[in-house]
Amino acid sequence: MKLLVCGKGGSGKSTITALIAKSLARRGYRVLVVDGDESNLSLHRLLGVEKPKELKDLFGSRREIFEKAKNLGIRRIEEIPEEFVARKDRIRLVCVGKIHSFGEGCACPMGALLREFLKGLKLNENEFVIVDAEAGIEHFGRGVEEGCDAVIFVLDPTYESRVMAERIKSMNIDKKMYFVLNKFDERFSDFLSDLDVVAKIPFSEKIFLACLKGEELKCDIEEVEKLVDTILNQEHARGSFLQY
Structure with a gap:
């Protein structure tokens, strides 16, 4: 199945993405x-791999991404060219593309490429795709979620996170939504009482230091394991694994 991880900037999307990926790999x-975040530069380090070549480099120009993305031709994970994949154990990383220079233009071509890549990708029963989306909600306007089975929305205890979560609920996106509160503190127990939060992940000094130093995450977090259990159980019940 395919999971899209999103949220506001600084909420911990990349951290949660890496922790979920490692939990699934252990299983x-x-x-x-x-x-899929054209601005964040640290996801590969949290996974403990080198950054691979960017998928957008398969095309000669930004215009060609729009013209050719629908015919990318990658239908299975093993069809991704080797130089565009970083590996460690059961985890592989691909990077859609980053903004590298001043005046380069908007990130719309990368959004289009991400959307078509996800829509065209078919999975085997024992495979997962986890997408670390760009900060904010613009990717919903681009239809990136169309190629995914469910959305994990990561919140931190801020007013901006709550407003963004409420905005997403009002959009009536046709995907299962999992709301996850990161950096949880008991003082915020009533913070999102009406959003059906499925996991409250506490602040971890070990995670904080790893993110600060740009090091691989090597810790098991009980609430992350419970989150993965919840997703697996609910998606099995919904039949999301049967479509591949």
């Missing part, structure tokens, strides 16, 4: 992590 799943 025997093959996991493809897709770096």
